[in-house]
Amino acid sequence: MTKLGILYIMVRVLVATERKICVKRGCPIVCDNGQRIIKKETCENSMDIKETKEKLNKTYGSVKEKVLGKLRSVSELGKRYIKAGAVCAAILTAGIVISVNFTPVYSVYLGGEFVGKVTAKSAFEAAYADVNETISKLDAPHETIGFIPDYIYGISLRRSVTDEYALKSNIANLSRAVRPACYISVDGNSVLCVSDETKAKDVIEKIRLSYGGEDAKIVSDVAFTNGFSHIRDITDSGLAGMNLASKINVETYETIVYDEPVPFGIEYVNNAEMYEGQTKSVSGGTNGSRTVTARVTKINGIETARTEISSAETVMAVAQVIEIGTKVPSGIGNGSFIDPTFGMVTSRFGARWGRRHNGLDIANDIGTPVKAADDGVVTHAGYDGDFGNLIIINHNNGYETYYAHLNSMDVAEGQKIIQGQKIGEVGNTGYSTGPHLHFEVRKNGVPTDPSKYLN
C-alpha cells in the first residue's frame, strides 16, 4: 500500500509538471536532461499528458481512494509515518539534485601545478599524451613534459570539470617550448598565429577599422582555429596585423557627389538639295553637365562598384544638327567637267612618240583622291590591260570619261555617280612610268582633248 501510495504521488508529480512520460512498467525511462521523464517521440510507450492523466485516473483511481480511505482512518502513528515519508522524499529530491549537479572528479597536478579536474584519469592521460605528441611534432622533442601526475579524488560541480582544450593548455603551459595558440587563416591559408582567439579577433577588428567607417566589412574568408604552437611562432606584438592586412580584403562604402559632363546628342535633318549619302554639320552641339550622387564600393581602398543614387542636370546639352541629303542622283551629266584630280600635267592630249595620246596625264602621289568629272553611271570598274585599274563613267549626254592607272577604286559598275564624288585614288597600275591619272573625255566614243573642258 505504501509503495502504491508513493508511486501514485510520484506519477502525479510528473503529470503536474506537464511533461510527457512513459508509463510502461519496466520501460528504461531516460529523458532529455537525464531525469526520469521522457519525450514522447523517443519512447514508443509514452503518451500525451491527457492520455496519461486519464489512464492514471483509471488505473490508480481506486488505489487513490483506498489510500485516502486508509489515511483518513490512521492514528497518530500513521501521521508520523506520513511525516517520515515526507522527510524521505526530501532526501530523495536532494539526492537527485546532487547527482545532477555534482560529480566525482580527479584534480590533477603536474609538478605541484594544478592542471584541471577530470571525471576519469584516462581523460587526463589522453590529453597529456596528446600535448607531448604535439610538442614533439613542433620540432621540440627535448621539451616534452615528464612529470608524474598527482590525482586528488573528490566531488565537484559538473560545470567546473576542465574542458579538453583548457586541460591541454594548462599542460602545455608547463612546457618551455609550446603554448596554446590561435591560428588565423585567410581564404584557407594559415597566415598568423597569436596567443588566443580574443587577440586574434582583435587583430582582425583593427584591420577592419583601419579602413575607416564603422560599416567596413571583411570580405575575405577569415577563420580562427585554436591549437598549440611553438612559442617562437606566436606573434602578439602590435605589428602582428601588418603582414596580415595585405592578405585581407576589406570592403568599404561611401557616398560621393560629383559633376560630370552630359554628352550632346545628334539631330539629323533631311536636305533635299544634297545628294543621298552626303551629310553636313550645320551646328556644333555642346555638352551639358549634371550633378551625381553615388554610392561607391571599395575593396582595400580601390573602387570596385558605383551605384548612382540620384542625379540632376545642371546645364542642358545642346544637340549637334547634321543635314542628310535626300536627292537621288540622275546619272545624267550637266555637260561641264571639273578637274578629276590635281597635280602636274606631264603629258597632254595629242601626238606622242609617234602615236596619239588619247588623254591628259596628271601626276601626283599614290593615294591622291580622284573625283568624277560630272554626274553619270559607272559602266566599268576593273583592271583593263595597259590602263591598269580603270573606271569609265557614262554621262548619258554623249560623253564618257576614263580614269586609268588607279591605285584603288571606290565604285562599282551600275552605280550612279555625282560630280565631284570620290571614285578612287591615283596609282601606278597598268602601263605607267610613275604615279599619275590618265584622264580621257570621249564624245560619242571618240577621244577628245580634255583640256577643252577643264578650267
Ligand SMILES: [Zn+2]
Ligand atoms: Zn596618259
